[in-house]
Amino acid sequence: MRRILVVGAGQSGLQLALGLQAKGYEVTLMSNRTADEIRTGRVMSTQCMFDTALQHERDLGINFWEQQAPKIEGLGVSVAAPDGSRPIDWLGRLKGYAQSVDQRVKMSGWLDTFAQRGGQLVIHGASVADLDYFSRTYDLVLIAAGKGELVSMFGRDAARSPYDAPQRALAVSYVHGLGPRPEHPETEAVRCNLVPGVGELFVMPTLTTSGRADILFWEGVPGGPLDVFNGVKDPAEHLALTLGLMEKYTPWEYARATKVELTDAGGTLAGRYAPVVRNPIGRLPGGGLVLGVADVVVANDPITGQGSNSASKCAASYLSSILMHGDNPFDEAWMKATFDKYWFTTGKPVTQWTNAMLGVPPEHVLNLIGAAGQLQPVANRFANGFDNPADFDAYFYDPEDAADYLAEVASSVPAPAPASGASAVGASSAE
Template sequence: MSIGIVGGGIAAVHLGLALRAADVDATIYVDRDYAEMAAGPLLNTVVHHSPTVARERQLGVAHWDAAEYGYARHHHSIGGPDPLRFTGDFTHPSCAVDHRLYLPALAEDYQTRGGTIHVRAIGPRDLSALAALHDLVVIASGRGSMSGLFERRARLSPFDRPQRRICAGLYTGITRPDVEGVGVSIVPGVGELLEIPLLSRHGRVTALLFENIPGTPPAALLDRPGGTAEFTRAVLDTLRTHHPATFERVDTSAFTLTDPRDLLQGGVIPAVRRDWFEIEDGVYALALGDAHVVVDPVNGQGANIAAYSAAVVAHYCGPDVVYDELFCREVARAREAVLVGASEWTNLTLAQHPRIERVLRAAARDPQLADRFTDNFDHPDRQWEVLATDRRAERFLRDDLRALNT
């Protein structure tokens, strides 16, 4: 039995590692080698929440101990006419490592364990050739010519354009808070900022992920060339005006991008796509990672649900498995709740739905509720169950109040 994996991100390498652990032959097809990736521009500013950290331990690739490099707190803030700040703690720590360090290290582990990597661009026209080589083809790349390979699920994909203008970069000159954690700043009508302690090739730095609503003044960050004095001034002005909880810890004389390559600007169109299709002769293409579900990074879920999905796929694979339509259906059913939950919750956040602010304001008054809300970043299906409707949110608040009074 042989499985081909198209793509080189976390979903691909986690799946490859898990398949090798199960003694399943696996080949990863990636369009550039990992040495080039390591020396290239910023890929993302992702955080790995504790379920992903636990999977890394299970796979034997926990090279960065979350107890040493991670954090276990969110510093929440809401701006606007009635600002507030509060903290919420995780049960287990999360960790953020630059994927230019992370992915090459895991790819090396995969090869050491007998996995194969081919550096070549794969497009839709190559699928027939892959189907002749493998019993299952997993598509874990949703970019370029592969972006429309799987049909969008219209009900779960309400947007036809990016909902945020994203400006992500790595910076020095920001003092870390007394208790390490991620800053989550929400400004109604303007957007959000995630402030992330991240391990990079420069050591420990601060990642700033601006999620700016199109048409607002902060969205103009994307119109300024990165690494220039003009860009730095614009970032500082945005922090000063909209995200004071971060700006208070900035040394303006030392604040700068760590490197011109450490900046990523653009936007994503959130989408949930069909899980599989038949290539030919009973060989199926199974969607994974960005080829399957794309979420805006505002809630920090993308890499985590990709790793989760890879673990589900690996669970159903084995030397004696029949990789047919029934297999694809079983995988789809098993991962649906978490993936759709993450997507729906993220889309609700992008809408800045008042239900979320109501829960946050209640959490600011109740540390136990704040911890539960924060810990649900580890469990997007649970968070969606809390936030899906007003009645569910009210029950969440009511149940937490009961627990507090018993």
């Protein structure tokens, strides 16, 4: 029986530990918090997961909350104009539903499950010195803790990391009492509200510790009008700031938020980090090697909602590579090949798309977003790109590809008379 140590109890670490455990591996999991501490702590993310990532959980039989969590069937994009109007507003339909389960619910539940199934659980914040000792007794050490001292073992890959500073200031509020969007009151959807030059507001349904809720998530350009949450400790003040900014920049979302209240005292989160790709292999002082997992090695800004999706896909990819490796040693060549497989199938397309969305959108992207309001197939394809970001390579990055795609769709779909169109988006972007 091969012995594997997983450090970190987030989406990737727990999914991987449970998957290895189910395949008969002797797994030790290190977490810096108990299940109860996670359950009663502060929210950790927004974690909207799309169909492919959810399927990895189904495959392992750990989709414990699928029946309770809201089924998200659409993804909408709205673009704000300076006068508070929406020149662009559309809803794309997802092929398979997405879901968001508060990580306090999921990670505490999975941690309990791992222990109940006989896994060795160590509650300890691991240091490099600890790992130097442990690495001698395990066949493989996986680092899935994306913050703290351990990350320093993995050097920044400058060629794959165009940013060296945070590109957004992040502020999250979990709330009860949000009303439906009147245009589609029957559809659970993620709403992406773009405020050119200022930032983005994402609104999404979730399952939290107190049942169904909604997440209000501002991403602000650093130094801009949304960058006001740093140092705010009082949850009520955090929510008041969130709502005030919604009233000013996205009044259509504020209109359904006038009666919201926080789900709990731990229902807010604020921070920022620089997107980064790191070298996947860490070398311990004693010469042992460890392999980085998910956001330890590929950490993107949450503007495209890919964090938990990428973590799930990374765990599934690594699990497959471990199982296929059999009894062979987990050496440096295997570690590199294992990461490369994940990078080229998931990490690279997600990183390319996310970095593109962080920048000022070029004209052809504005045209695509505008056209999606007139051509439903374009809206649907853009929405489903959140599940499969590799699809954007076919039409999103190159102006000629985008023009060819729009011409092809327009010729096959009878379009209504044009309304505001892409020019309206361009005008709002120029403000």
